[in-house]
Every structure is written in structure tokens, then in C-alpha cells.
Amino acid sequence: MPTTTVTGHRLLLPDSPDPRPATLTVDPSGKISSVQEGWRKRDPASDHGNWIDAQDNIVIPGLVDAHVHLNEPGRTEWEGFWTGTRAAAAGGVTCVVDMPLNSIPPTCTPANLALKRAAASGQCYTDVALWGGVIPGNQAHLKPLVDAGVKGFKCFLIESGVEEFPCVSEADAQAAMEILQDLPTVLLFHAEFDATPADPPAPAPPSTMYSTFLRSRPEKLETDAISLITKLQRLYPALRCHIVHLSAASALPLIRAAKSSGLNLTVETCFHYLCLSADDIPSGRPEFKCCPPIRENVNRELLWEALLDGTIDCVVSDHSPCITELKKIDEGDIMGAWGGISTLGLGLSLLWTEGSKRGVSLAQILEWTSKKTAEHAGLGEVKGQLKVGFDGDFVIWDPSAEFTVTKDLLQFKNKLSPYEGLILRGRVEQTFVRGSLVYDHRTGFERAPSGRLL
Template sequence: MPTITVTGRRVLLDGSDDPRPATLSIVDGKIAAVEHGWRMRPASHASTWIDAQDNIIIPGLVDAHVHLNEPGRTDWEGFWTGTRAAAAGGVTCVVDMPLNSIPPTCTVADLVLKRAAASGQCFTDVAFWGGVIPGNQDHLKPLVDAGVQGFKCFLIESGVEARSEFPCVSERDAKAAMEILQHSPTVLLFHAELEGALSDPEPAPPSTAYATFLHSRPEKLETDAISLITRLQRAYPSLRCHIVHLSAASALPLIRAAKSAGLKLTVETCFHYLCLAADEIPSGRPEFKCCPPIRENVNRELLWEALLDGSIDCVVSDHSPCITELKKIDEGDIMGAWGGISTLGLGLSLLWTEGSKRGVTLAHILEWTSKKTAEHAGLGELKGQLKVGFDGDFVIWDPSAEFKVTKGTLQFKNKLSPYEGLTLRGRVEQTFVRGSLVYDRHTGFESPPSGRLL
């Protein structure tokens, strides 16, 4: 492959607080050199030359929490549509969750099926999480050896129609998995809502009121779950545990105490918890439903503070789509609707739009959505930074451009999102994976897709 030279007057390099002039050389898909200063193209040069002009060059995002649902529920989402949506939003690598596909990724045979379904369809690189469910402990080490990045489990029922498909684990199940995984190079991810923690009676209808749903998933479910997780961690201190999609700010003291005690605990939150607030959600709008729920504005501001002080490590999409019928849009039935928010392709613009109101810098956002997510997924020496030896994944980004979210701008399969109608700031102009252009705002997607399975 020829050398690719990428130059710009504003490049966000590793360790930089602000973009600065720089030039990158990419050879065989890897960053071979990083030089300070913008360079004018020589009159005769054999390499491919990319000049970002007035735009910013940033590392590609790593979205470490995505449900692509293939095989089995490809009418919900798939590798072709999901990775196109990711690439259009500056994401160059996604990590696929083990559930909502059929079968879920709970054995090596399941992983083989998942990889076969993904082969030849991916516009970004794709890695895979495995699943922990009751009774699959003997499959965990073989899955580590087969290349999963870690494991996801639920402490409450996952919401899929058949409970037997991806059942939640008990404390005993979790301990058994931790016993097996404690000395492996892996991580155990918890959906941290604890089954049985809800003691208040169910609220009265209507099922169309967001307040009804919010009351049904109180913060206590999260705090009880995180108390259990950190207690279990003390018995298995070598195993890193990770809280997915933290919603409840009331759990932050538990998290800070665990980290201060030296536990290997990491935490993510999601774009929707940082950019939406329960106070502003109208009745009869199931597209806002997710589990755990979006909480009040005061809770949202505490999550932003926790990101800035390092209590929360990273931000992901938890892109969890379904077919439109399951969202019960016509009925406005929030309680009966599928719980999941579709965000792929919007996260960078969402955080830039909301974060700018709070003094958050682009460097902050890329730390949370690229570097830290790559490290969390075991890809920290390959993805997430513009530095020598890393994959040449980068994005040309216009921070001042504005666009309105419409169905036409959404690239994922079922074009239903709570962000429709919003005007966002910051737009991806081009996305490159290992030095190859995969998305251009004007010309669309390159074909055939060149993403790799990691």
C-alpha cells in the first residue's frame, strides 16, 4: 500500500488539550510517523495526500457498547446498516454486545456464527463481547481464547421476549464466573440493576406517562446492584469489573469509594443520560424509553461532573434498536414498549453540542469516547489515539457546522430516535479506517466495506 500523508492545521494528538498543526504518515494501515506542523503538498509526491484544510483531524471513536442484533434479529439492526451508521458519525470501531442476536454469544460456537454473519459486511472494525448466563461457566475461558474482549451479564431480566434466551445471573452465578475469570486477561461487565430491589408498589396508569416508567426503575435498583458488585469484587481483586450505562447519580459515592479502595472498577454512561432529561420528556413518546431510564436534569448534571472528575471513565451509545412495531409509537405505550435508544452516528455531535454549554472541550470528549473506550475494550494499544504504532483511524471533523436530525440523516436500519428534530453542532466530513476512506459526507460510503473483525 502507498504511504498516506494526512496533514492539517488543527490535529488533536494524544495528550493535546487543543488541536495543533501536525502531519501523520500512515503505512500499511498503521501510523508510522507523527510530525508537528502542517505541510504543503510537494509538486511531485507518490503518496496519497489528505489535507483537512480548516477542519479538525481527530482519532476515530470506539463505541464499546452496541447491539447489532445479527444473526437472528437482522430486521432490528445488522452489521451492514449498523456499521454504516457508526462510520457516518466518526466511529471507526464498535464492540458488539452478546445479546439480542439469536443465538446470543455465550459459547464459541455462537461466536463463530456471529463472526460469519459479520464477515464482509462491516464498514468499521468490529470486536465482540461474550455473555455470562447461568450455567455457561465452562464456556468462558474458551471464549477468552477465541478472542472476545470480555463478558456481559445482567443482574435483572434483560428484556428479550424469551427469558431463557439471555437470563440474568444470581449472586451465585456471578461469583462462579468471577472465580473462573479472575486470572484471565478479560473484564466482566454488569448491567447494574438488581432484580428484586424494587419494594414500592407499582404506580397507577397511565402507561403513556414517562413518570410511570421512571417510577418503575428507581435509582435503588442501580445502587443495590453496584453495592453487590463492589462487594463481590473484594473477593476477586485481580478481575476488572465494569458498570455499563450508569444512569443513577446516587451510585456515584459507591463508585468513588470503590475506586479509592483500589478496586479495578470502571464505569460508562451513555449519550442519552448526558443529553436528555426526564423533566423534558413528553407523555406518549416511547422512543425515549431505555433501561435504566433517563433521569431528571439534576441527575444529568451530576453525571457530567463525574465524567470531568474521572469517577465515570467513558461514554458509549448503547445503541439498542428494534423494529418500529415494538416501540408502540402509535399507542404511545411507554410501559409496554421495547426499552432501547438508537444513537449510532450521533454521539460525537450530541456531546459536542451539550458539552460546549458546560465548558467541555473536544479533548475531553475524545478521551471519553475514543481513548478510554478503546482501553476498556482491550484495544488500547491499537485504537483511540493518533500516535505511532496505532491503526490509522481518523476523522475529519467540522466543529462549527450545524445539521438537523431527520430520518434522512439516520443511517441505522429502523429510523426511530428521540433526537429527531434536534439541531446539533459538529459534523463528520470524512471517516477513515486504517488509512482507507470509508465515509464521505458528499459521496457516501466506499464499497466494498473494508472493516475487520478483531
């Protein structure tokens, strides 16, 4: 690969709140070899290789989406590495970290990890890392999975929705933590747990009403789960634990107390919890269903506050697609539909559109979606910043461009999203992975997939 140089009047460099003129060079190995102050005019006599002048567009580090369900092998009709990584690249994501479910088999043994890697080989437009899974009885596989390169482990404290990935009991979780506490890894929790099972509920209102679904997944499920997680973590303080897709603002005091006490706890939330509100979801629209659910606007504002004050560490997509039939769109059956929201390719524009209303800077957004997510996935030394020695993953970004979300725009496999029809600000013009152009807004994908398995 030739040397790639990108210059412009607005590069978003580490530890800088505002973009500034700079010139960045990516060497043939794909690493950033120099970052120089100031825009440069090309000198054909001395500047060889690829030359990109971003002019007044902003050059930002590629996003790292640390919570994505690509579902291959086994449920490739839901999503796959080819379509999922194309969608990611179109949205400025240069690395995704794939969850251990809903593929078949799940990534819970070294043999299953090998099947996942074989399925991904030659299909990825972005770099891809992999999470492993903790399920009842797979404790003997955890250390071999760490040795084989998984970035951490995901478990559920409530049924996952797929039978091949059952939830863990408190004893299962503790057994896994006993093994993982001395390893360079992290344990991720789907934090919903019913500590006090209630009597059978009374007959529910129509299953087409979003309020019916919202009542079925109360905030207490999240607060009960986080209480259990922090109790267990005090027994294993060396192990970092991570709360995935936090939706309940009522759990924030528990999280703040845990962090203040010194627990090594990190937390993510999702684009949909920050950009959508239950108050605005109409009946009969299953595309808005996800678990935990999107909650009311007052809850959303508290999540934004927690993100801004550092209680919440990062933002991810939790891209969790399925085939259209499972979403039960024609019936409008929210209660019976698969729970998952498709977001790959839209997250940066969603946060920029919504964050701009709150005075949030682009640097803050990239801190949450690139630097912190890279660190969370154990990639903080190579991904997430425009810095010498890091991978040359960068995006040419037009912050003022507006576009309407349409099915034709969506790159993921099943083109169903609650964001369809929204007008968003900020558009990815080009995406580069290790200095190579992967996606161009005008021409699309011209290269064969060259992403790596990390």
C-alpha cells in the same frame, strides 16, 4: 493500499489539550508510521499515495463505541452489521464492540461466537470487536471464549428482556468471577438489581406517561446492584469489573468509595443520559424509553460532574434498536415498548453540542469516547489515538457546522430516534479506517465494506 498522508492546521494529538498543525502518515499496512509537527504543502515529486489536506477542519482519532447492539444473526430486522457499521462510520466511529445480545443465538459459547463472526464477515464498514456473555450455566465456555478472542463478558443482574439471555444470580456471578479472575478479561454488569423485592405495586397511572416508567426503574435498583458488585469484587480483586450505562447519580458515592479503596472498577455512561432529561420528555413518546431510564436534569448535571472528575471513565452509545412495531409509537405506550435508544452516528455531535455549554473541550470528549473506550475493550494499544504504531483511524471534523437530525440523515436500519428534530453542532466530513476512506459527508459510501473483525 497506498500510503495515506493527512496534513492540516488542527490535528488532535495525544497528550495535547488543543489541536495543532501536524502531518500524519499511514503506511500501506494501515498503521500510523509518522506524526510530524507542522502543516505541509504537498510536493508532487516526492509525496506519493493519497494526500489529504484537512486545512482548518480538525483531524481527530476515530471513536471506539464499546457498547453497541448489532443484533445479527437472529434479529437482523432490528439492526445488522451492514447498516450498523455504516451508521457508526457516518458519525466518526471507526470501531464498535458488539454486545452478546440481542442476537440469536447470544454470544455465550465458542460455537455461537463463530456464528456471529460468520454473519459479520464482509459486511462491516468499521472494525468490529465482540463481547461475550455470562448467563446461568455457561461457566465452562468462559475460558474458551477468552481464548477465541472476546474482549470481555456482559451479564445482567435483572431480566434482560430477551429469554435467550437470562440474568445471573449472585451465585452465578461469583462462579463466573472465580473462573475469570486469572484471565486477561473484564466482567461487565448491567447494574440493576432488586435487593429487597417489594409488595405488588398499586395500579399504575397510564402507560403513556414517562413518569410511570421512571418510577418503575428507581435509582435504588442501580445502587443495590453496585453494592452487590463491589461486594463480590472484593473477593476477586484481580478481576476488573465494569458498570455499563450508569444512569443513577445516587450510585456515584458507592463508585467513588470503591475506586478509593483500590477496587479495579470502571464505569461508563451514555450519550442519552448526558444529553436528555426526564423533565423534558413528553407523554406518549416511547422512543425515549431505555433501561436504566433517562432521569431528571439534576441527575444529569451530577453525571457530568462525575465524568469531569474521573469517577465515570467513558461514554458509549448503548445503541439498542428494534423494529418500529416494538416501540409502540402509534399507541404511545411507553411501559409496553421495547427499551432502547438508537444513537449510532450522532454521539460525537451530541456531546460536542451539550459539552460546549459546559466548557468541555474536544480533547476531553475524545478521551471519553475514543482513548478510554479503546482501553476498556482491550484495544488501547492499537485504537483511540493518533500515535505511531496505532491503526490509522482518523476523522475530518468540522466543529462549527450545524445540522438538523432527520430520518434521511440516519444510517441505522430502523430510523427512529429521540434526537429527531434537534439541531446539533459538529459534523463528520470524512471517516478513514486504517488510512482508507470509508465515509464522505458529500458522497456517502463509495467503497465496499473493508472493516475487520478484531
